[in-house]
Amino acid sequence: MSNFDMNRRKFIESTGILAAGLLVAPRLMFDEKTHVPIQESPVTIIKNAAATAKINVTKLRGNLSMLEGSGGNILVSYGPDGKLMVDGGIGVSKPNVSAALNGIGKNPLKYLVNTHWHFxxxxxxxWLHEAGAVIVAHENTLKNMSKTTRVDDWDYTxxxxxxxxxxxxxxxxxxxxSFNGEEIKMSYYQPAHTDSDISVYFPKADVLHVADIWWNGHYPFIDHNTGGNIKGMIDAANISLQNSSKDTIIIPGHGPVGNRKQLTEYRDMLSDIYDRVRTxxxxxxxxxEVVAxxxxxxxxxxxGTFIIGPDFFTRLVYRSA
Structure with missing residues (x-):
């Protein structure tokens, strides 16, 4: 079995079974040793896998829960005002996401916050809008969703x-x-993973959703087509650290629920690799030569053992170093 076959299998398994959502698969685009391009876009593969992916629900603090299994990590607030979601996953996951939401409670969906524009x-x-959600996002999320947008590394328009x-x-x-007893705070990072990234903070519960500026335990993707850059990723991590404490539950865009210590280690990794590549x-x-x-x-x-391989991450950093 080739390296690509193994990476592809690992990717599909993770997308459809473990958490569905580690969305970028540069190894699906180029084999790291042969650099042979692969024709099928990871976007297509992820969407297909999300149709049958299991949705796992994790109770967090207060009235908050996290849903894993359809795209990025979804945060749900439930209470007398209804439901509020942070990110909505992939459309084909509707039956399983709906079941998970109903399992949390029967009160209606009122708001959906998008952390950035990625599919x-x-x-x-x-479908979440049709279910009753008012959609809230940074203005650049609306901009990118309103036009034809190309992501070269996914080979997808x-x-x-x-x-x-x-x-x-x-x-x-x-x-x-103001929703379910929380004064929810949304803040724009400046271009980092994309040009539309925001954090969403629930002060009462002390839960911070930082989305794709943090991939917990994995090298992250940086979308240069819509303004992403390595320095912005580091800056966003620093801002998140400043706005959290040792007790804060931090939700990454991909990977397990985390904390300030883990985010600090991730920030330090990004900073060190950035300095090495820039030098x-x-x-x-x-x-x-830098990859070598x-x-x-x-x-x-x-x-570097999962979706974003070391060579490809080096190339992502090089572009904006």
Missing amino acids: DHVDGNE FPPAPAGALPEKTFKKKEKL LKMQGKSVN AKPTAKYDAVY
Whole structure:
């Protein structure tokens, strides 16, 4: 069995069984040793897998729960005001997501907050809007969803989203929403993973959803097509650390529920790799030469064994180092 076959199998299993959502699979686009391009976009593979993915529900603190299994991690607030979701997963997961929501409680869905524009976080927007949710997001999420948007590393061009999937309420820097006894705080990061990333904080429960600026235990994807860059990722991690404490439950976009210590280790990893790649790039080394120097080596055993491989992450960092 080839390396690609093994990586592809691992990816499909993780998407459809373990958590469905570690969305970027550059190894699906290029084999890391042969660099042979693979024709099938990971977007198609992820959507197909999400149709049958199991939705796992984890009770957090207070009235908050996390849903895993359809795209990025979904946070749900439930109470007398109804339900509020942070991210909506992938549309084909509707039956299983609906069942999970009903299992949390019968009160109606009122709000959906999108943390950024990527399909594994907003593809469920249309049916959730039809179910009663007012969609809230940063203005750049609306911008990217309203037009044809290309992501080269996924070999995929997204058409404009249907009108019913578009955010109805947008903001530029900060927004607040009173719901179920919480004064929920939404804050824009500046370009990091994309140009539309926000955090969503529940102060009473002390739960912070940081979305795809953090992939807990994995090298992250950086979407350069819509403004993502490595320095922004580091800055966003620093902001999240400043806005959390040792007791804060931190929800990553992908991977298990985490804490401040884990996010600190992730930030330090990003910073170190950025410095190493930037130094080599400033010496005039090409991207292939930098990849060959293995600037991620000391972290690969922890962060590089899953979807984003060390070579590809190095290439992502190189672009904006």
